[in-house]
Amino acid sequence: MTSSAHQKILSPEEIAVRAGEQQTFLHLPEPGVFAERALRLRALAEGHAMRDFLGFVAELADAQHRALSKNVAVPLPTPEQIEAAARSGRPLLPAPTWQRAPVWRESLRALLLDLARHLPAGPAKATALHLAEAPDEHLETQAGRLLSGVMLGLDLAAAPLVAAALQLHFVRLVQQTAAAHAGAALPPFGRIDDPTLCPCCGSRPVASVERLGAEGARYLACGLCATQWHYVRIKCTHCQSTKGISLQSLVASDDAGATTTGAVVQAECCSECGHYLKLMHPARDNGVEPLADDLATLTLDLLVSGEGDGGGLERHGVNLLLLFGEPEEAPPPGRGH
Incomplete structure (x- = not known):
């Protein structure tokens, strides 16, 4: 049994200061x-x-x-x-x-x-x-x-x-x-002007993750090249606002109807721009993998996108393995050279 739960987040500026410059900015794909x-x-x-x-x-x-x-x-x-x-x-x-x-x-x-x-x-x-x-x-x-x-x-x-x-x-x-280019005076990858996009390939994140061993610091995870880059917590990954941020999750309840806490995957929602991105907590399940856990929590997308005025929130992230569109009229022809 599931139900929706909202958690209002306060004091984003304080968390931003704490997260700041002490974190490793980039984690390249292993x-x-x-x-x-x-x-x-x-x-x-x-x-x-x-x-x-x-x-x-x-x-x-x-x-x-x-x-x-x-x-x-x-x-x-x-x-x-x-x-x-x-x-x-x-x-x-x-x-x-x-x-x-x-x-x-x-x-x-x-x-x-x-x-x-x-x-x-x-x-x-x-x-x-x-x-x-x-x-x-x-x-x-x-x-x-x-x-x-x-x-x-x-x-x-x-x-x-x-x-x-x-x-x-x-x-x-x-x-x-x-x-x-290891050890080069000018490293190939670094900060870019748009912090919401992957510094390596410019793609949107598939989700965000609070990395283990990083004191709860939040990283955005690229859905294409699997790079993770540091992004301040409690800040919209679409419009970069620190206002109107809340967390929503699917909360499981036991047979007696008691609510269980500690959702591994939540949706960080922004009321300023109407977008959301999933936030994952490896501290609650150290097996978390951004793309895999995103695919497995499609119900959360349906919940968040289906609520509110105007049809709910729009997803900021993209998962290239689960897309929807208008199909082609005919299948591709066989290979020819």
């Missing part, structure tokens, strides 16, 4: 990012209404992990590009406009064939094999729509698969760029 995601997805899938979908995404994350372990080289930004990004206050690898090398499509096809080998016969396997044969133009069009937020014409069945390959590509870009 080599095991996809393996940890797969593990969490399987744990969350047990007894879940979305068990089949979460299990599928777990298989997809496993395939991403196997691909990432192969250390495929990707073309990296030049020192001149790093300097230009730093001067302009913009992310070094802006996802919608960064020129994707052909290696991302090669990796996509390899990822799909590997995934298909681990899937039972059915629609998911058929979609993976079909997409592996799609022409380059179709793959680039779908990737462009995903990264620019254009839902019209998005191939809904294939979108999670294309997104998985883009996640793999941008994690590689971030990891290899950081390694190539």
